[in-house]
Amino acid sequence: MTNNKKVDKTIIDKDKMGLREIFIEYGALIALFGLILFNCIFTKNFRSLNTVFLVIKQATPILFMTIGMTFVISSGGIDISTGSIMAFCGIIVSIGISNGGNFLLWTLIALLACALIGAFNGVLISKVGVQPIILSLVMQIVIRGVTVLMAKSSVFTLGGYPEVKFLGLYRLPGRIPIQTVFFIAIIIISVFVLRKTVLGKYIEAMGSNLKASRLVGVDTVILTMTVYIISSVLAGTCGILEMCRNAALDPNELGKLYELDAIAGVAIGGTAMKGGKANIIGSIAGCIIMVLIGTTVNMNGIPFATANIMKALIIIVALAIQYEGRA
Amino acid sequence: MERKKVSIKKDIGHLIGTNSDILAVLFMILVGSIAYGRVFLNYNRNLINVLHTSSMIGIMGIGVNLCFLIGARDMSVGAVGALASMVTAYLSPYGIVVSILGGLTAGLLFGVFNGVIIAKFKVQPFIATLGTQLAARGTALLVNNGLSISLGDKIPQLKVIGNGNLFGKIPMPAVIFIAIIICFSIILKFTGYGRAVYAVGGDEGSAEMMGIHVDWIKISVFTISGLMAALSGIVLCGRLSAGQPTACEGWEMTIMAAIVIGGTPVRGGVGKIKGIIFGSIFVNLITNLINLNGHLSAYWKDIITGVVLLVAVLVQVYADKQKEKIRHKGGSLI
Numbered sequence: 135m136t137n138n139k140k141v142d143k144t145i146i147d148k149d150k151m152g153l154r155e156i157f158i159e160y161g162a163l164i165a166l167f168g169l170i171l172f173n174c175i176f177t178k179n180f181r182s183l184n185t186v187f188l189v190i191k192q193a194t195p196i197l198f199m200t201i202g203m204t205f206v207i208s209s210g211g212i213d214i215s216t217g218s219i220m221a222f223c224g225i226i227v228s229i230g231i232s233n234g235g236n237f238l239l240w241t242l243i244a245l246l247a248c249a250l251i252g253a254f255n256g257v258l259i260s261k262v263g264v265q266p267i268i269l270s271l272v273m274q275i276v277i278r279g280v281t282v283l284m285a286k287s288s289v290f291t292l293g294g295y296p297e298v299k300f301l302g303l304y305r306l307p308g309r310i311p312i313q314t315v316f317f318i319a320i321i322i323i324s325v326f327v328l329r330k331t332v333l334g335k336y337i338e339a340m341g342s343n344l345k346a347s348r349l350v351g352v353d354t355v356i357l358t359m360t361v362y363i364i365s366s367v368l369a370g371t372c373g374i375l376e377m378c379r380n381a382a383l384d385p386n387e388l389g390k391l392y393e394l395d396a397i398a399g400v401a402i403g404g405t406a407m408k409g410g411k412a413n414i415i416g417s418i419a420g421c422i423i424m425v426l427i428g429t430t431v432n433m434n435g436i437p438f439a440t441a442n443i444m445k446a447l448i449i450i451v452a453l454a455i456q457y458e459g460r461a
Numbered sequence: 462m463e464r465k466k467v468s469i470k471k472d473i474g475h476l477i478g479t480n481s482d483i484l485a486v487l488f489m490i491l492v493g494s495i496a497y498g499r500v501f502l503n504y505n506r507n508l509i510n511v512l513h514t515s516s517m518i519g520i521m522g523i524g525v526n527l528c529f530l531i532g533a534r535d536m537s538v539g540a541v542g543a544l545a546s547m548v549t550a551y552l553s554p555y556g557i558v559v560s561i562l563g564g565l566t567a568g569l570l571f572g573v574f575n576g577v578i579i580a581k582f583k584v585q586p587f588i589a590t591l592g593t594q595l596a597a598r599g600t601a602l603l604v605n606n607g608l609s610i611s612l613g614d615k616i617p618q619l620k621v622i623g624n625g626n627l628f629g630k631i632p633m634p635a636v637i638f639i640a641i642i643i644c645f646s647i648i649l650k651f652t653g654y655g656r657a658v659y660a661v662g663g664d665e666g667s668a669e670m671m672g673i674h675v676d677w678i679k680i681s682v683f684t685i686s687g688l689m690a691a692l693s694g695i696v697l698c699g700r701l702s703a704g705q706p707t708a709c710e711g712w713e714m715t716i717m718a719a720i721v722i723g724g725t726p727v728r729g730g731v732g733k734i735k736g737i738i739f740g741s742i743f744v745n746l747i748t749n750l751i752n753l754n755g756h757l758s759a760y761w762k763d764i765i766t767g768v769v770l771l772v773a774v775l776v777q778v779y780a781d782k783q784k785e786k787i788r789h790k791g792g793s794l795i
Binding site: 401 | 534578582584585587588589591592593594595596598599600602603606607711713714717727758760761762763764766767768770771774775778782
C-alpha cells in the first residue's frame with residue numbers, strides 16, 4: 135500500500151517538472167534563443183537572411199556528427215574518434231576521384247569503410263569490454279595517422295570536380311544553400327528513429343541499464359555495433375560535406391576538435407552523459423549554439439581562441455546543471 | 462614434484478606479469494641495437510635525448526597516473542603544460558622565481574578548477590577535462606596572440622633545468638622526475654593520504670563510508686595533476702628556450718600509453734606510480750626508433766603507439782576476466 139503511494143507520488147512529481155527539469159529539457163532551446171537575441175541586438179549585420187544561410191551551411195556537417203554522438207552517448211558510450219573518421223572518409227573519396235573514379239561510388243566505398251571502423255569499435259566495446267573512451271582515443275590517433283599516410287601528407291584541392299562543387303556551393307532557387315536539404319533531412323530522420331522506432335527505445339534502454347536490457351532479450355552486441363556504425367557513418371558523411379564545402383581537404387587538420395564540439399552540443403542539449411536518455415531536439419539546438427558562438431566571435435572581431443574558452447565554460451556549466459537535476 | 466613445477470611456472474609468470482614494462486623497454490633496446498647498432502646505443506648523442514623527453518612526459522604523467530589510481534582521466538594536461546610554458550616565458554623578464562611561480566599558479570588554478578567541477582558538481586572527469594583542455598589551449602593562444610614567446614637571454618637558470626645534465630651524464634629533467642617519483646611512491650605507500658587515494662579508486666562508496674573525504678581526495682589529485690603538468694611545461698619552456706602555445710599537443714595519448722604499459726589498469730584502485738618511468742621510456746623509444754630510420758613518416762609513431770596502447774588495454778581486460786573466472790570458480794566450490 136505504502137509502496138503504491140510512493141510510486142504514485144514519483145509519477146506526480148515527474149509530471150510536475152521543476153524549474154531544473156524544464157531547464158534540462160529545453161535549456162538548449164532557451165540558450166539558443168538567448169544567443170540569437172543577443173546577436174540581433176549587439177552584432178552588426180547579424181539580422182539578415184544571409185547569416186541564417188551561413189549558419190545552416192556551417193552547421194550542417196557538424197550536425198551530422200552531433201546526431202551520431204547523441205546515439206552513442208545515449209547508449210552509454212562515447213566516440214571521440216569521429217573527427218579523425220571525417221578526415222579518413224574524405225581522403226578515400228579524394229584519392230578515388232582524383233584518380234578518375236566516380237564520386238558516388240567512392241562515397242559509398244568510403245562510408246562502407248567508416249561502417250567497418252564502427253563495427254570494429256562496437257565489437258571491441260561490447261564483446262571484449264574495452265572502455266569506449268580509451269578505445270576511441272586510440273582510434274582517433276591511429277586513424278589520423280593512417281589518413282595522413284594515405285594522403286602522403288599533401289593537401290587535396292578539389293575545386294575542379296562538379297560533384298564537389300554541387301554539394302558545396304550549389305544554391306536552390308531563392309539563394310537557399312544545398313546544405314539546407316541535408317539539414318532538414320537528417321533532423322527528420324534522426325528524430326523519427328530515436329523517438330518512434332524500436333531501435334531508438336532499445337538504445338535508450340541499453341544506455342540506462344545494460345544488464346537489464348540484455349536480460350529482456352536485446353542483443354546488446356549487435357545494438358552496440360549498430361550505434362557505433364551509425365556514429366561512424368554520420369561522421370564520414372560529415373567529412374564529405376565539410377570537404378565539399380571547403381572544396382579542399384587537409385588530412386592533418388580536417389575534423390580536429392570537431393568531436394569536442396559534437397560532445398558539447400550533446401551535453402548542452404540535455405542528453406544524459408551517463409546514457410539512457412536522448413534529447414535529440416536539444417542536441418540539434420546545442421549544435422547550432424556551438425556554430426553560433428563561432429559566428430558571434432568572428433563577426434565581432436574577437437580572437438577565435440576566445441570561442442574555445444566560451445565553449446569550454448558552456449560545456450561545464452551545462453553538465454553541472456544536469457547533475458543538479460538528476461540528484 | 463609437480464606442485465613445485467607449477468609454482469615455478471607461476472612465479473615466472475608472475476615475474477613477467479609484474480615487470481612487463483621493464484621487459485618491454487629491454488625489447489625496444491634490443492630492436493634498436495639490432496636495427497641501428499652504435500648510432501642507437503650512443504649514450505651522449507642518442508639515448509640521453511630519449512631520457513630528456515621521457516622525463517618531461519613522465520613528469521606530466523605522474524599527475525595523470527594519480528588520476529588513473531582514482532579511476533579518472535585527465536585530458537587537460539597537455540594544454541595546461543602549454544599554458545604554463547607560455548606564462549613562464551611571458552613572466553621571464555621578472556626573474557626566475559616569479560616566472561616559475563607564475564607557471565605553477567596557472568597549473569594550480571586549472572587543477573583546482575578541474576577538481577572542483579568533478580568532485581562537487583559530479584561532472585564526468587573525462588568530459589570535464591576535455592572542456593578545460595579547450596579552455597587552457599585557448600588561454601595559451603591568447604597570451605601572445607597565438608605566437609610563441611622566446612626566452613632570449615633571460616633567466617638562463619631555466620635553460621639549465623631544461624637542457625643541462627647532472628655530472629654531464631644525467632639530464633636535469635630526469636633528476637626532477639626521479640625525485641618526484643620517489644616522493645609520491647613514499648606518499649602513496651606509507652601515508653594515510655596515499656591509502657585513501659587507492660581506496661577512492663577501488664570503490665568510492667565504501668571509501669566514503671570509511672570516513673574518507675572523497676571530494677577532497679579528488680580535488681587534491683586533480684590539483685597535483687595540474688601542478689605536474691605545469692612543471693613539465695616549465696621544463697619544456699627551458700628546453701626549447703621559448704613558450705609554445707601549441708606545445709604538448711597529443712601528449713595525453715602518449716602518457717596514457719605510458720601509464721597502461723607501466724602496469725596501472727584503467728579501472729583504478731590498483732597500480733604503482735613507478736610504472737610510469739619505464740612506460741614513458743618505452744613510448745619514447747618508439748619515437749626514437751622511427752626518427753632514426755629517417756624514411757618512415759612521423760605519423761607511424763602515432764599509429765604504433767596507438768596499437769601498443771590498444772594491445773596493452775586488451776591484455777588488461779583479458780587478465781581481469783581471467784581473475785573474475787577464478788573468483789567465480791572459488792565461490793562455487795565453497
